[in-house]
Amino acid sequence: MGEEYVTLKINGEEKNYKKGTLYLDIAEEYQKDYQDDIVLVTLDNRLCELHKKADKDGELKFVTTADAAGRKAYRRSLTLLLQKALYHLLGKKKSVIRVMHCISQAYYCELVEYGKPDEALLQRVKEEMLRMAEEKLPIEKSSMGLDEAVALFHELGMTDKERLFRYRRSSNVNIYSLDGYLDYFYGYMVAHTGYLKYFDLRLYDDGFVLMFPNENTKKVAEFKPSVKHFDTLNSAREWSQTMGVGTIGALNDAIAQGRMQEMILVQEALMEKKIGELAQKIASSQHHKFVMIAGPSSSGKTTFSHRLSIQLATLGLHPYPLGLDDYYHSREKCPKDENGNYDFECLEALDVELFNQDMQALLHGETVELPTFNFKTGKREYKGRTLKLGEGDILVIEGIHGLNDKLSYTLPKESKFKIFISALTQINVDEHNYLPTTDGRLIRRIVRDARTRNTTAQETIAMWDSVRRGEEKYIFPFQDSADVMFNSGLIYELAVLKSYAEPLLFGIEKTAPEYMEAKRLLKFLDYFLPVPSEEIGRNSILREFIGGSTFHV
Incomplete structure (x- = not known):
């Protein structure tokens, strides 16, 4: 019986390979045509790891570390390499690590039992990681039953994962192994440690x-933390x-135990308390006439501005909300981006002179x-809306440009109080998988845009990269100029959004x-148990996305 072959369409050309050929071998054949390392592939739009074998015909595309999926796989794999190096140097107990946050193209980590590290330890860990990278050790994937996986995590002392998988619906769990070190990761990994050379x-x-690379995938990005x-x-x-x-598993425990009503009331009360304290801070100065609020997409800026205005009113002030969108140039005067599309996110899209x-x-x-911008006609209109500021x-x-002083360049510094708002994650998936803030905001936006703009989840996902580029360019560089940073994230929000988002993604x-991406x-x-929205207050920031808000949002 002759050998079987599969036909793969690669870069527009069809090629035959022996059935069972590793995608790793095919990737190495084509690597010379790519500037960045190929770390994954897609077969007919389905993401695959390089250790998989070609067993059917289809269109094969390469995913590099310059692509979002490739970048995530690189960072995940490097985290596993870090864990293995710590385990080898410090032993099981002292090497227990928590990946806490993502800041400035880096993961912030803490050693739970060891305590605060020093330069000498980090140098040893780095040398051990580079040694393993040189050896090109395979990162192997295996599947085990759910009960077996829970028992394994219990034995390894990974209690967060143990709790997480108590609520897992599927019967199997994929486990990754690096030189005998076992762990679970949310997402795909690179084939071997030889890819993991660029870090600090x-x-x-x-x-x-x-620390990781960013645009230049073979150079560690500069660390500029806020x-x-x-x-x-x-x-x-x-x-x-x-x-x-602190984790999804713990949240699911609280949901299963019927503690969510109390948690919702407590967190909403805490948020209201913080907004009240913010209003007190603003009111304490006679000079503040302009509260400037900025933040990335789906941060809940509109609801927050309404709630802050109410708190300011309780202190005897008379707040007037104003959206910068009303100062857009008429459409024909709006700048265009490199693709010839209107760039509504750049500062030049606003009539800065008129605003000042x-x-x-x-x-x-x-x-x-005051003007009102008509988004249907693309023109600014005047409808008799007048304002005169009293005492x-x-x-x-x-x-989005509220914190940029180029917007309000004629206003005295002391007259402005600046607030940066963002929905920052308050829980993680588990010990080693942080929960990206951007994922939470994307899910918020998918739900809101489907409800208010009749935009499909596919359309929202398609534009998300462009939105994120605009944020990196026009919003995040100014966050440290804010007088206050406000977190609009809610611990339980993804458990509520789940029921709204899943049908849209399906x-x-x-x-x-x-x-x-869907x-x-x-x-x-799927990690989250659902929480019904009935207990969510009508003035909650979450209502801006799921509907039913007391405000016009």
Whole structure:
């Protein structure tokens, strides 16, 4: 009987390979045509690891470390390499590590039993990681039964994973092994340690950071942490641990035990308390006339501005909400990006001169007719909406450029109070898998846009990379200039959003380019037990996304 072959379409050409050929071998054949390392492949739009064998015909595409899926696989695999190096150097107990946050193209980690590390330890760990990278040790994947996996995690002392998989619906769990070290990871891995050459370790706060490449995939990115961002993440993390829900498994325990009503009430009360304290801080100065609010997509800026305005009103002030979107240039004057599309996210899309002219007039006690932007016609309109600032009046201005002083360049510094708002994650998947803040915001946006803009999940996912690029360019560079950073994230929100998001994600066809991302998000949401939305208050930031808000959002 002759050998069997499969036909793969690669870069527009069909090629035959012996059935059972490793994708790793095919990737090595084509690596010379790619600047960045090939770490995964897709076969007919389905993501595959390189240790898999070609066993059927289809279109094969290569995924490199420059692609989002490849970048995530690289970072996951490097985390496993770090764990193995620590285990080898410190032993089972002292090497227990928690991956806490993602900051500035790096993972912030802490050693649970060892305590605060020093430079000497990090140097030893780095040398051990590089040694294993040189050896090109295979990262092997195996499947085991759910009960067996729970028992394994119990034996390894990985209690977060043990709790997580108590609620797993599937009967099997994929386990990764590196030179005998076993762990579970949320997502795919590279084939061997030979890919993992580009990293660095640096002391930071009470732990250290594992640093990664970014755009240049073969050079470690510069570490530029935002101190305010890190402190806000730590504060959220500490509060979630105080509530006993630092991970998804712990959250599921709380849901299963019927503790969610209390948790929702407590967290909403805490958020209201923080907004009230913020209002007190603003009101304490006679000079503050403009509250400038900015933050990335789906942070809940609109609901937050309304709730802050209410708190300011309780202190005797008269707040007036104002959206920067009303100062857009008419469509024909809007700049275009490199693809010829209107760039609504750049500062030049706003009529900065008119904004400053109006704000200066208000500051000097003049009456100003405020514009309203008509998004259907693409033109600015005037509908008799006038404003004159009195003694206790204050403008609450919300928009992506709110913290950029180029927007409000004529306004005195002391007249502005700046707030950066973002939905920062308060729980993690488990010890070694942090929960990306961007995933939470994307799911928020999928649910909101389907409800308010009749936008499909596929369309929202398709535009997300562009949205993220705009945030990196126009929003995040200004976060440290804020007087206050506010976290709008809620511990239980993904358990609530799950029921809204899943049907939208299941609606994406398998042939669509966005299917892989939809599948990843569905797998992610599958970790959560659902929480019904009936207990969510009408003024909750979550209502901005699921509907039923007391505000017009």
